[in-house]
């Protein structure tokens with residue numbers, strides 16, 4: 001299978017502050033691609049460049065064979081890039097179903113009738129179908145994370161972007177998330193998954209990229225990347241800086 005996504009030598013940032021430096025990597029169609037790296041290294045910023053919230057000052061982003069480097073966010077969403085946010089932000093007063101319906105109608109541009117079908121499918125894939133009438137504000141953290149994924153699925157993405165969906169969950173809940181990601185992969189989605197929970201990255205990904213200072217430090221099979229000297233050094237460096245700060 002070919003690549004669903006390629007970053008080639010991308011520089012990007014916020015205003016004059018450059019965060020991504022010559023970032024290059026590719027994601028194969030149908031795989032789970034893990035991304036790790038210390039806090040502030042630019043993982044979420046990579047997602048922002050990928051969905052079009054920020055436009056690279058150099059380099060090229062190719063999605064599904066098309067150059068999307070300068071394509072607007074709404075158009076990229078229609079092309080099939082669906083993201084979750086690191087901090088879930090549902091419409092709290094609306095039901096679980098309505099939250100996903102909004103994504104399907106406004107994000108993907110479905111009619112309300114089509115949107116309803118897509119929303120119900122998304123809720124089944126994320127195990128929220130039974131909870132569809134509950135106000136989103138009443139959900140547990142795990143279910144809020146599920147809803148965040150369901151909303152992304154409501155836009156009918158080819159490529160699903162998960163930003164720390166396992167953060168803050170218990171071990172048993174992390175297992176549930178890993179099972180859901182495996183189901184989504186089996187359903188044919190390509191997935192990029194940013195996560196600090198090491199177990200998820202070693203067990204659930206096909207390739208793993210460690211970023212450092214906005215650049216790909218190391219890319220490869222998950223376990224060798226995780227156990228490499230380079231990756232150990234970059235995390236150790238962060239811990240030492242933290243200690244010096246105290």
Ligand SMILES: Nc1ncnc2c1ncn2[C@@H]1O[C@H](COP(=O)(O)OP(=O)(O)OP(=O)(O)O)[C@@H](O)[C@H]1O
Nearest residue numbers: 014017019037038039040041042043044045046086
């Ligand atoms: N909207 C913004 N405007 C200016 N700077 C920002 C903005 N968002 C993030 N940054 C800065 O960009 C850098 C990279 O942040 P980013 O959120 O991409 O890191 P991250 O790798 O996702 O970290 P974490 O693991 O903590 O989520 C940080 O220095 C951050 O302060």
Ligand SMILES: [Mg+2]
Nearest residue numbers: 043044045086
């Ligand atoms: Mg982040």
